[in-house]
Amino acid sequence: MSIRDIFKKNKPNKSITITRENHDIPEGIMTKCPECNHVMLTKDLQKNKKVCPNCQYHHKMTAKERIDDFLDEGSFQSLDDHLQTVNPLNFPGYIEKVNSDMKKTSLNEAVLTGIGKLDGQQVVVAVMDSFFRMGSMGSVVGEKITRAIEKATELSVPFIIFTASGGARMQEGVISLMQMAKTSVALERHGAKGNLFISIMTHPTTGGVSASFASLGDINLAEPQALIGFAGRRVIEQTVREKLPNDFQTAEFLLEHGQLDAVVPRHEMRKTVSTIVKLHVKEAI
Amino acid sequence: MVKTLPFEEPLVQLRSKITELKEFTSNADVDLSKEIEQLEQRFINLEKDIYHHLKPWDRVQIARHPERPSTLDYIKELFNDFIELHGDRNFGDDAAIVGGIASFEGMPITIIGHQRGKDTKENIRRNFGMPHPEGYRKALRLMKQAEKFSRPIICFIDTKGAYPGKAAEERGQSEAIARNLLEMAGLKVPIISVVIGEGGSGGALALGVANHVHMLENSTYSVISPEGAASILWKNAALAQKAAEAMRITAPNLKEAEIIEEIIPEVLGGAHKNVHKQAEFLKDVLLNSLNELKSLSEEELIEQRYDKFRKIGVFSE
Secondary structure (H helix, E strand, O other): OOHHHHOOOOOOOOOOOOOHHHOOOOOOOEEEOOOOOOEEEHHHHHHOOOEOOOOOOEOOOOHHHHHHHHOOOOOOEEEOOOOEEOOOOOOOOHHHHHHHHHHHHOOOOOEEEEEEEEOOEEEEEEEEOOOOHHHOEOHHHHHHHHHHHHHHHHHOOOEEEEEEEOOEOHHHOHHHHHHHHHHHHHHHHHHHOOOOEEEEEEEEEEHHHHOOHHHOOOEEEEOOOOEEEOOOHHHHHHHHOOOOOOOOOEHHHHHHOOOOOEEOOHHHHHHHHHHHHHHOOOOOO | OOOOOHHHHHHHHHHHHHHHHHHHHHHOOOOOHHHHHHHHHHHHHHHHHHHOOOOHHHHHHHHOOOOOOOHHHHHHHHOEEEEEOOOOOOOOOOOOEEEEEEEEOOEEEEEEEEOOOOOHHHHHHOHHHOOOHHHHHHHHHHHHHHHHOOOOEEEEEEEOOOOOOHHHHHOOHHHHHHHHHHHHHOOOOOEEEEEEEEEEHHHHHOOOOOOEEEEEOOOEEEOOOHHHHHHHHOOOHHHHHHHHHHOOOEHHHHHHOOOOOEEEOOOOOOHHHOHHHHHHHHHHHHHHHHHHHHOOOHHHHHHHHHHHHHOOOOEEO
């Protein structure tokens, strides 16, 4: 090494690249909480309903995990798994992206719907999956949710939805916007017949989903710390040119501003919703 | 002086040449009247050629034209005895949405619409036609009032979208929009919505769950602005022109997708060229719609609205 090299700004090989042998823990065995940086066994996190034991941060659940956690064991029968997304605006690469998420999640689209039992009470549920195209709503999501609502209306049973969505599916254009209207007209009919609708907003619920069925529950619940809002934080910051508070658009923020009935931790969700359903049984009392 | 749009540039140039030539002949001793006549003919042809072959991006620009007639302009032209009704009875009065009662060809109606400003001062007062939750709640209050008195409801849609602001979120922008979608679905009176300018996303749809939805020829209706779509899909807002085509947001596009009922023709060059004549076109379509919907019972109206929105969606089974 010459004298010149010592004073060089970009020294070659300054940092050591960690090779594969240096950490022999296989991918996925450990999980780091994005909130508190607590490192734990993924298995333990799963056992705790994906809630961080250290800081109570609610990690995102897949639709299937949610169904397993929420409904009576083995009671779930899915609906409309055969609907297929098409490419109405011929966006390059759109179908490929949908296909790859289908493989990743083993779902046909960003929502899983079906009939099941909650503490023995029949309900129709829809669970959105944010691992599928950010849970965004296109034609198939809108159609599956609408059919699920209609099924609940037909059976005169409560309709329960777990929302998780970035909003409308841009690649389907104005048709995706119209899914907001489609699901809403179905909910109107469901409600006009005296049927119950419970909306449970999970992280994240924004845009067109938040501005339609997610906000239309007879009872609106949310999981702790879930991001819920109409416009994106960055858009608002650019519009109003001020720094927004840290808790802006969290479930707790919404509760404080009168926009939610309650924030319910995941460990109490099943019991809470089941009690609400029980209190709405028409023959009761 | 009416603002000219980029695609109208050839017209402006030809017009100035004609003017120049006219000035020249009046000062000089040559007769160029034949040439001028020819140029005038060429101008008319060029005008037709340009305005009959508008690209989606041209239409976006017409829809955003500062002189484009707004809700209040059409109210003045179409209705008598308009009385504006203010406030949501909870928080305040949002000037980005106007509403009230009026008489339309002798028939009492409720009219509600987004309202942009014509100049900076008015735009600030009206928040550029981007409503807060209280605007949507005012609209809903007036719709419920219309239902009570069995008045048809006419909505004019003209907004970039619901306002993305801190206060709007705190007061429940999502819930306000969602509530309108649901409540409009169940109203027992005819609802007709007309997109008169920009129909931007949920903020537009909140006045759009109607029995009949029409669009002016050069209006747009979309899930996101072309600029927004370009920045999300291609990470570049400058590709808005391309996005305007790809997103299929024009009246002919929506008619083809069977989302709207009628395309209301515009006067050559856009509604701003002649508000009075444009209002006549609008009136014809509104009257037809009202006559058709008046024959439906309350249940049939709700049923028809349900079917209209229920069938929207493209997928395979």
